[in-house]
Structures are given as C-alpha cells and as structure tokens.
Amino acid sequence: MMRERDAAPHKATAPLRSSLFRRAGIDLGILVAIGLLMGFLGPFGSDRAPAGLRYIYWMICMVGGGLIALAGDYMLGRYIRKTWIRVLVGSVILTPLVALLVRYAEYVVMGGQLDWHRFSNLLLQVWPILLAVLVVQALIWRRPAVRIETRTLVAPPLPQAEADFRKRLSAKRRSATLFAIQAYDHYLKVHTDAGEEMITLRMSDAMADLELAHGWRVHRSWWVAASAIESATWNRSSGELMxxxxxxxxxxxxxxxxxxxxxxx
Known part of the structure; x- marks a missing residue:
C-alpha cells in the first residue's frame, strides 16, 4: 500500500515534467534558429569576422542571452501578470545583463580588448533584439482567450404562475404547454401544443397574469414562454426567435x- 501511495505523486507530476521539457526544447530550438539567422546575416559589423567565428559568436549571444531573458521573464511572472507589461519591463531590466554577455562573447570569440566606452551603444543594440525574443516567446505561449458562454437555466414554473391566465382558456387547452401569445388589438391568439385559441383580452392584462411565469415579452405584440425557445438571432436593430x-x-x-x-x- 505504501508503494502505491508513493507512486501516485510521481504519476501526477509526469505530464507536468513532460510539458516543461517540451516547452524548454521548443524555446531552445527557437533561440538556436535565431542565432543561426543572425550568424548568416552578420549584423552590427559581425560580417567582417570569419563565418565560423561569426556563427559561434551569435549562438552564444542568442542562446545565452535568450536563456537569461526567459529565466528573467519567468521570475517577473510572479509579480507582473499582464504579459505585454512584463515583456516590456523585462526587456529593459535584463538588457544590461545580456549586454555584458554579448561584450564578453565578443572579447572571447572575436578577440581584442574589452571596450566599455561604447557600452551605452551596445545597450541600444541589445534591447530591440531582446525585446523581439520576448515578444516571440510570448506570442508562441500565450493562452487563447477563454470564451465563457452563459445561459439562464429555466426552472419549472411556480404552481400558480400561469394559473390566472390558464383560467381564461378553454378546457381543451387549459392544461396544454404554453408556447407564445400574439396580440391582435383587444384579442389574443394563444399558441399551445394543443393548437391555437383566440381570447378577448388585452396584452397588458395577460402580462399581469403572467408576471411570475417563465417567459418574456419580446415584442409589442408577442410574449414567449422560456421553455419554448429553440434558438435566437439578432441582426443590427431587430432579432428573431425560433x-x-x-x-x-x-x-x-x-x-x-x-x-x-x-x-x-
């Protein structure tokens, strides 16, 4: 029994671990692809370096800098819930750290001296790239908007809700299922599952009788029982019930x- 209980948490966390590894693999693949693209394009004067060194340099910058950005974005997610605000704030906060990585990568791979006089210019080069990486990552992993559809559940009518109105109908339709009521001047056509019936009554008096019934007046000349509606449509200024x-x-x-x-x- 103890072994079965111990195994349960591991089974529960297995899908979560699989999802995390899958996401990490996709994120890493994206960063590698961007690094290869930047190595091919050779922006910011890197095209003057030999192809091999250029690709190594950009792979370090993009993969290393990208991992720093994703880790920072994950930590900021605990405090900033709105995605695009987090992306903007993260890109600003993390740019100096990623710029340091870029400067050391240039020193190690390309050679030369560490020149800190142009560090401010480097920040302006790193920030848009870092922002683009975070935006791409946010677009890929954003959750689709949740669409919530609500519909009022119609409870059975109260015992006396339709009683006063039903007394006005003939014996044949007094216990029938009520569908709708249609007004004709001082007459009403009552639609039921036992057929139609014309009665002498004003619409306002019928609405008073059906005040507690489960239904709605949907037009100057129409009242409908809630349980009778199949579907509804609306087009600009008018609608229709089936x-x-x-x-x-x-x-x-x-x-x-x-x-x-x-x-x-």
Whole structure:
C-alpha cells in the first residue's frame, strides 16, 4: 500500500515534467534558429569576422542571452501578470545583463580588448533584439482567450404562475404547454401544443397574469414562454426567435434586454 501511495505523486507530476521539457526544447530550438539567422546575416559589423567565428559568436549571444531573458521573464511572472507589461519591463531590466554577455562573447570569440566606452551603444543594440525574443516567446505561449458562454437555466414554473391566465382558456387547452401569445388589438391568439385559441383580452392584462411565469415579452405584440425557445438571432436593430414548435417570432429592440440577460442574445 505504501508503494502505491508513493507512486501516485510521481504519476501526477509526469505530464507536468513532460510539458516543461517540451516547452524548454521548443524555446531552445527557437533561440538556436535565431542565432543561426543572425550568424548568416552578420549584423552590427559581425560580417567582417570569419563565418565560423561569426556563427559561434551569435549562438552564444542568442542562446545565452535568450536563456537569461526567459529565466528573467519567468521570475517577473510572479509579480507582473499582464504579459505585454512584463515583456516590456523585462526587456529593459535584463538588457544590461545580456549586454555584458554579448561584450564578453565578443572579447572571447572575436578577440581584442574589452571596450566599455561604447557600452551605452551596445545597450541600444541589445534591447530591440531582446525585446523581439520576448515578444516571440510570448506570442508562441500565450493562452487563447477563454470564451465563457452563459445561459439562464429555466426552472419549472411556480404552481400558480400561469394559473390566472390558464383560467381564461378553454378546457381543451387549459392544461396544454404554453408556447407564445400574439396580440391582435383587444384579442389574443394563444399558441399551445394543443393548437391555437383566440381570447378577448388585452396584452397588458395577460402580462399581469403572467408576471411570475417563465417567459418574456419580446415584442409589442408577442410574449414567449422560456421553455419554448429553440434558438435566437439578432441582426443590427431587430432579432428573431425560433420556437421548438417551428414558429418564428420577432424580437424588437425595446424588449431585447430580457433575452440578453437570459443569455439568448
């Protein structure tokens, strides 16, 4: 039993270690590729050096400087959460350290004397390259934005929520599933799963009866039950509801907010 418990943490950390090694390998590969590119281009007068020394010099600068930059970025990540602010701050803070590496690499590989009089110029050369490395690294490893979709869960209606309105319907449709209500002057057409029915009632009175019901007024002439909605669309200044029974209802801008709050639009 002890052996099984001891093995569990190792199994749990194995995927994490694999991910870290994979990321480190990709980061190192990127730095090597940039070093080879810089060795080929030979910027900042390095093209005057023999090809072999030039490539060695740039590999030291890019791989060594890049590792310093990535380590610094990782440490700053504990204090600065916003990626692009961290990249900018890190590039400024780490430039002197990377510039020291570049100066010593030039001294060891290219020969000559350590000239500190031009160190300020070197800082201006190192900073944009360091910034570019951090930007590339941030773009590669940035997490996609999380898209959260919300939708109001419709609970069963309260026992008396539709009772007053249902009393106005015929016995055949009094216990039917209510889909929608459509206004015609002082008449209402009630749509149910047991068919349609015309009743004499104003829309305002129907809304008073259905105040606690699970549904919304979506248009001057329409009320819809929440459980009847299949899908919703909105285009500029008007929308449309598709009901589960195949009906299509208009949505006006005036009554849009209720559906928007419920997550349909």
């Amino acid at each position: 009901l589960k029974n195949g009906m299509t209802l208009p949505v006006s801008k005036t009554y849009r907010h209720a559906l928007k709050e419920a997550g349909w639009l």
